[in-house]
Amino acid sequence: MHVLRGGTVVDVDGVREADVAVADDGIVAVGDVGRGDTETDVSGQFVAPGLIDAHVHLMMDGRPDVATAQTMSDYEHAYVVASNLRSAVEAGVTTVRDLGANGDIALDAGRAVAAGRLDGPRVLACGRNVVMTGGHGHWFGREADGPDEVRKAAREQLKRGADVVKCMATGGVLTEGAQVGGPELTYDELSALVDAAGAKGVPTAAHAHGKEGLLNAVDAGITSIEHGTFMDREAANAMAAEGTYWVPTAAALKNIVENPDSGIPRSAMEKAQEAAEAFESSFEHAEAAGVDVAMGTDAGTPFNYFDNIADELAYMVEYGLSPEAALEAATVTAADLCGLDDVGRVAEDHRADLVVLDANPAEDADAWQEPSAVFAAGERVV
Template sequence: MHVLRNGTVVDADGEREADVAVEGDGIVAVGDVGRGDAETDVSGRYVAPGLVDSHVHLMLDGRPDVATVQSESAFDHAYAAAANLRAAVEAGVTTVRDLGGPGTLALDAGRAVAEGRLVGPRVLACGENITMTGGHGHWFGREADGPDEVRKATREQLKRGADVVKCMATGGVLTEGARTGAPELTYEEIEALVDAAAAKDVPTAAHAHGKEGLLNAVEAGITSIEHGTFMDREAAAAMAAAGTYWVPTASALFDIVDNPDAGIPPSAMAKAEASAESFVTSFDHAAAEGVTVAMGTDAGTPFNHFGDIPGELEYMVEYGMTPAEALEAATVNAAELCGLDDVGRVSEGYRADLIVLDSDPTADAGAWTDPDHVFAGGERVV
């Protein structure tokens, strides 16, 4: 048994002075803990749950033009995924949800981590994202047209063991020729996807920037809206009423806007700049209507590196959330979205995904950067 001694535990349930005992991959006691086989003194520091990033792309490495990965082999993509997993877990991210990559890349990466062949966070994955022919992300997704094709494409991902099914409800910033907010898959196509996923009780996610595509997804029963760039009050109200999660991915947008003349394709830069103002107001609409927010970064997109994932919490605070709300979004909310009931809290019976921080993350969202210690499934990584 390994005991973290003399720290302040902080999670969505608040703060308390407590020791934390870890045995195997789980937390076995929190509070007044007896002597351990090994002990780490964390006096004056904060013991928090590992972060959960509910939107990443393991195949991407933050390069300015993501489309260039098309010329690379599956081996290149696997090496990128391995490096990204290591960078994420060393930054204190102990669970990631991959929302689109070629073939079974991310699903295989998840098995490799679970079996101890790779060091990294727990991986949940969708397999290939489902998009219309020529739609956003078509070059690494599963193209499908019409409800029957979409249903079959969904079942293919489920057969592979997908933990979530992802679709492209609208165009996007990084696909040449796609209009960012324009609907792509129809309501009927998204409804078929949701229905097929429900047969296996698997959650769904929709890339959606524009209002029409977003509302199509919400009405069809999608579990989470990714991005939600042009969300207005009506769209936010619909999401809140349906219990639809919002995964903002601020890092994806602003890591493009903040890097002009750095090799990002001009079309992507123009679309990102045109989206930025609307995106900021989305936070106001979501807060006013009580939309549940789960943290996600879209890590792997331009200059959006896996080692920088904790910076997403600072964006969330910059645009209106409190540090405590950001903590909740990045732990229990994201865990619930991912269907995990043993992640996101420092509590007996939970998985020993823990990070030790120098300062209080409920007072400063920047506290998450550069953790002193990281434990993933009970194994010390940092």
């Protein structure tokens, strides 16, 4: 048994002085803990749950023009995945949800981490995005048209072991010719996807910027809206009423608009700038309606690097969330979205996914930067 001794535990259940005992991959005691086989003195520091990023792309490397990655071989993508996994866990991220990759590469990465062949966070993955023919992200998605094709495409991902089924309800910023707010998959197609995933008890996620596509996804029963850039009051109220989660991915737009003249395609830059203007009000509408917010970054998109995932908490605070709310979004709410009941808290019978910080993250969103220690499933990686 290893004991983190003398620290202050911080999670959604509050702030309290407590030791934390870890055995194998789990937390076995929190409070007044006896002598451990080994101990780490964390006096004056804060012990918090590892971060959960509910929206990443492990095969992407932050290059300014993501479309150029089409020329990379599967072997090159695998090296990128391994590097990103290591960067994420060293940054204190202990669970990621990959929402779109070539073939089975992200699913394979999850199995490799679970088997101990790769260092990294726990990986949940969707396999390939389900997209309309020529739709957003089509070059690494599973193109499908009509409810029957979409249902089959979803079932293909489930057969491969998908933890979530992801689709494109609207166009996007980084696909040439796609309209950011324009609907792509129809309501009937989205309903077929939800029905296929629901038969296996698997959640769904929809990339959705514009209101019409967003509402189509909510009405169809999609579990989470990714981005939600043009969310208005009506859309936020609909999401709250249906219990639809929102994954804002503030880092995605921010890292594009703050890097002009850097090689990002002009069309993508123009679309991102338009979207960024609308994005701020989305937070206002979501907060007013009581929408559940889960942290996600879209890591891998331009200048959006895995070792900077913790920046997302500070961005959410910039948009109006409190540091406590950002902590909640990045731990228990993201865990709930991912269907995980053993992470997100520093509590007995939870996985020992822990970070040791020099400042209180419930008061300072920048506290997550440069953790002094990271434990992933009980193994110290930093």
